[in-house]
Amino acid sequence: xxxxxxxxxxxxxxxxxxxxxxxxxxxxxxxxxxxxxxxxxxxxxxxxxxxxxxxxxxxxxxxxxxxxxxxxxxxxxxxxxxxxxxxxxxxxxxxxxxxxxxxxxxxxxxxxxxxxxxxxxxxxxxxxxxxxxxxxxxxxxxxxxxxxxxxxxxxxxxxxxxxxxxxxxxxxxxxxxxxxxxxxxxxxxxxxxxxxxxxxxxxxxxxxxxxxxx
Amino acid sequence: xxxxxxxxxxxxxxxxxxxxxxxxxxxxxxxxxxxxxxxxxxxxxxxxxxxxxxxxxxxxxxxxxxxxxxxxxxxxxxxxxxxxxxxxxxxxxxxxxxxxxxxxxxxxxxxxxxxxxxxxxxxxxxxxxxxxxxxxxxxxxxxxxxxxxxxxxxxxxxxxxxxxxxxxxxxxxxxxxxxxxxxxxxxxxxxxxxxxxxxxxxxxxxxxxxxxxxxxxxxxxxxxxxxxxxxxxxxxxxxxxxxxxxxxxxxxxxxxxxxxxxxxxxxxxxxxxxxxxxxxxxxxxxxxxxxxxxxxxxxxxxxxxxxxxxxxxxxxxxxxxxxxxxxxxxxxxxxxxxxxxxxxxxxxxxxxxxxxxxxxxxxxxxxxxxxxxxxxxxxxxxxxxxxxxxxxxxx
Numbered sequence: 087x088x089x090x091x092x093x094x095x096x097x098x099x100x101x102x103x104x105x106x107x108x109x110x111x112x113x114x115x116x117x118x119x120x121x122x123x124x125x126x127x128x129x130x131x132x133x134x135x136x137x138x139x140x141x142x143x144x145x146x147x148x149x150x151x152x153x154x155x156x157x158x159x160x161x162x163x164x165x166x167x168x169x170x171x172x173x174x175x176x177x178x179x180x181x182x183x184x185x186x187x188x189x190x191x192x193x194x195x196x197x198x199x200x201x202x203x204x205x206x207x208x209x210x211x212x213x214x215x216x217x218x219x220x221x222x223x224x225x226x227x228x229x230x231x232x233x234x235x236x237x238x239x240x241x242x243x244x245x246x247x248x249x250x251x252x253x254x255x256x257x258x259x260x261x262x263x264x265x266x267x268x269x270x271x272x273x274x275x276x277x278x279x280x281x282x283x284x285x286x287x288x289x290x291x292x293x294x295x296x297x298x299x300x
Numbered sequence: 301x302x303x304x305x306x307x308x309x310x311x312x313x314x315x316x317x318x319x320x321x322x323x324x325x326x327x328x329x330x331x332x333x334x335x336x337x338x339x340x341x342x343x344x345x346x347x348x349x350x351x352x353x354x355x356x357x358x359x360x361x362x363x364x365x366x367x368x369x370x371x372x373x374x375x376x377x378x379x380x381x382x383x384x385x386x387x388x389x390x391x392x393x394x395x396x397x398x399x400x401x402x403x404x405x406x407x408x409x410x411x412x413x414x415x416x417x418x419x420x421x422x423x424x425x426x427x428x429x430x431x432x433x434x435x436x437x438x439x440x441x442x443x444x445x446x447x448x449x450x451x452x453x454x455x456x457x458x459x460x461x462x463x464x465x466x467x468x469x470x471x472x473x474x475x476x477x478x479x480x481x482x483x484x485x486x487x488x489x490x491x492x493x494x495x496x497x498x499x500x501x502x503x504x505x506x507x508x509x510x511x512x513x514x515x516x517x518x519x520x521x522x523x524x525x526x527x528x529x530x531x532x533x534x535x536x537x538x539x540x541x542x543x544x545x546x547x548x549x550x551x552x553x554x555x556x557x558x559x560x561x562x563x564x565x566x567x568x569x570x571x572x573x574x575x576x577x578x579x580x581x582x583x584x585x586x587x588x589x590x591x592x593x594x595x596x597x598x599x600x601x602x603x604x605x606x607x608x609x610x611x612x613x614x615x616x617x618x619x620x621x622x623x624x625x626x627x628x629x630x631x632x633x634x635x636x637x638x639x640x641x642x643x644x645x646x647x648x649x650x651x652x653x654x655x656x657x658x659x660x661x662x663x664x665x666x667x668x669x670x671x672x673x674x675x676x677x678x679x680x681x682x683x684x685x686x687x688x689x690x691x692x693x694x695x
Contacts, residue, residue: 199392202357202465203406203455204381217396296396298439 092267100252104275107248110166110241111234111283114173119227122178126185126223127211136186143179151176151237155244169238169246176237177230184226188219221295228287235280239272249275305369306333306463306495307354312363314349323349325519326363333462334493338510340500342543346520351465351499355381367463382406385456385464385494389471391448393440399425399451400436406459424454429484446477453485457492466498470505482508483629503544507532508554508631515540528555529672549669550633558635559628561668563649563658566591569603572614579608591648592620597655599623599648625650628657632665 093100129135151172158168192215200210242250249272256268292300308331314324324346331337339347352358354365356377364373372380393402400421407417422432428450440448449469456464470478486509489496500506506513507528514525517539524536532548532555535541544551567585569578571594582590582605590603592615601620608615624642626635626649635647645662 193390193392193395195388195390195392196394197392198357199386199388199452200394200405202355202381202386202388204378204409205405206378209409214394298394298396298398298441 089267089270092264092271096267096271100249100271100275103247103249103251103272104279107235107238107250107275108279108283110170110238110247111173111231111279114170114234114238115177115227115231117170118174118177118181118230119223121174122181122226123185123223125178125182126189127216130186130189139182140179140186143182146175147179149175151240152243155241159244164245166247168244169241172241173234173237177234180226180229180233181223182226184222184229185219188222188226189215191222192218217296218299221291221299224287224291224294228284231283231287232280235276235283239276249273249279303333303335305330306367307331307497308366308369309350309354310364310366312350312353312365313361314346314353314358315361322361322519324353324360325521327520327522328363329514329522329525331495331497332512333495335511336489336496336498336509338498338500338506338513339516340503340506340513340543341516341520341523342518343501345516345518347499347501347516348467350516350520351467351497354463354497355384355386355465357381382409382459383461383463385458385461387452387456387464387466387469389468391452393448393451393455395440398437398439399443402440402451403455403458405455410459412459420458424458425451427457427488428454445473446481449473449481450484453488457494462495464494464496466496468500469498471500471502485509504551504554507551515543533672552669552672553633553636553665554631556632556668556672557628558626558630558632558649558660561632561660561664564646564661564664566646566648566659568593568656569615571595571600571616574614575608575611578603578615582608589621591656591659593656596653599625599650599656602644623648625654626660627652632660632668635660636662636665 125139129139154172154175155168158172162168162171196214196218197210200214205213238246238248239250239253242248242254252268252272252275256265256270256272259265309327309329312324312327313322315322327350339351341347349358353360356365356372359377360373364371366372367380367383393399394405400418403421403424404417407420412420421436425432425435430447430450435443435447435451440451443451453469456466470481473481482505498506498509500509510528512526513528513531515523515531517523523543524531524540526536529552531540532544532552535544535548567581567587567590569581569590569592571592578590582603588604592600592603594600601623603615603620607620621644622642624635624638624644624647626638626647628649628651630638639645639647639662647660649657649660651657
């Protein structure tokens with residue numbers, strides 16, 4: 087069977103795996119965004135804490151994903167939960183780092199004038215600083231998403247969801263006639279998802295970034 | 301007479317941690333209502349720190365601040381700041397908000413309803429000389445530096461505060477635009493009569509803008525707190541004299557304007573006058589040239605004897621030497637500058653429609669300087685006599 091025929095016959099299966107893959111990625115990035123932006127807000131103006139948080143998230147990112155999944159088996163078992171947990175850990179660094187960079191990049195004169203006009207700390211944060219840092223934070227989320235898309239595939243190793251299942255299935259019976267098609271199909275699916283997510287972020291950026299700073 | 305006191309600082313002191321000397325040391329002063337009070341001094345003298353303690357962007361270490369006799373040293377700083385306009389050198393407009401949203405900041409914080417906010421926004425954009433319909437929905441990055449500065453001032457005035465704090469508001473603008481904005485601001489202040497605390501390091505700006513100038517030395521200690529005239533004529537000590545620098549007489553020229561002095565007359569000749577008539581006019585006058593006016597009465601140039609000798613037909617606008625023209629609102633300093641630039645010792649004064657109104661000669665300026673010195677000396681002498689019953693100096 088050549089690859090085109092394979093795609094035709096396995097279309098529905100690929101679509102289902104792709105949707106799972108996308109959902110797990112999106113879930114992880116959303117959780118990582120909530121935690122990451124929160125950590126960024128709490129630490130961006132405290133040098134010590136800021137360094138500690140960045141260092142910790144960097145350590146997360148250096149753990150090989152296969153090893154991390156292995157370590158999680160005894161604690162979280164198999165399936166979606168350990169995969170999402172690991173993805174959140176990997177996604178944190180770009181989001182935290184960009185939140186901090188974005189908030190620190192806000193022109194001090196803008197913050198001072200906001201304060202001088204009588205905006206409270208929270209008003210300044212939510213009406214001025216976060217909207218101005220938002221494009222940078224969004225870029226962090228975009229990087230995290232691409233990172234997560236690749237790692238979800240490896241999650242199939244501990245029975246996680248997504249296109250990794252096809253890739254691992256193909257790799258485990260490398261001599262069977264469909265092995266190459268399985269790997270190719272899964273990989274292509276991940277690439278298509280990456281492109282779609284990227285488009286989504288372009289759209290999101292246009293919709294959520296104030297016109298004055300685009 | 302001096303108006304009632306608007307802001308009173310009582311033994312205000314600020315020590316920053318890790319510094320042996322206080323940035324502001326036991327500063328007491330009274331800022332009268334409706335005046336522009338300038339804090340001026342060398343960099344690091346504590347003038348900005350002092351200003352920022354008034355709206356408590358910097359909290360004083362000790363001492364008290366009174367606004368309208370109310371002790372505001374311990375009140376909620378956010379609420380206090382909404383009662384005072386604040387303009388800084390970098391302006392700090394919110395780049396993600398439109399001009400209208402920027403100006404609406406404080407009114408919205410104060411909970412005004414939308415209609416009132418919208419009306420106020422348009423009023424203010426107009427007040428700073430811009431067109432509301434055109435600029436309301438623009439973003440700061442679409443404005444020039446001078447326009448941003450105007451909007452910064454409009455934003456600070458949005459909730460009609462009695463007090464405005466301005467930290468080198470015209471510092472980052474090119475000299476020509478700065479001069480224009482300063483003049484606009486003075487005109488505006490003549491209408492709105494706010495109490496303004498204005499920080500600058502530029503003594504010339506201080507002299508031009510201030511009703512009263514506080515010259516500060518290190519630790520924000522007052523070297524002299526007085527009107528610009530008095531500071532120029534009678535500096536309190538070496539430090540003040542040094543800070544004013546050489547050329548106090550020259551600086552005093554910034555204090556009087558063309559409209560304050562008597563304008564001279566000059567023989568004029570209309571565009572298209574016959575050559576013979578023009579020559580006769582020149583011969584009859586005691587001046588070396590004629591002022592050529594066009595049909596609308598707008599001065600076009602100087603016609604000298606050389607011109608008239610070389611001319612062959614009726615005089616035309618293209619003939620004359622270039623003019624130095626000034627308006628009645630120009631300072632004598634501007635006027636002198638124009639004269640020097642045009643290399644002609646007479647400046648032509650024109651009205652708002654650019655029509656000829658009179659001339660200022662260099663001798664007139666000279667006399668004006670001498671007159672000011674005499675008047676000031678007499679006033680000082682008068683004050684020395686009235687020592688038993690001291691009165692506040694006024695402008």
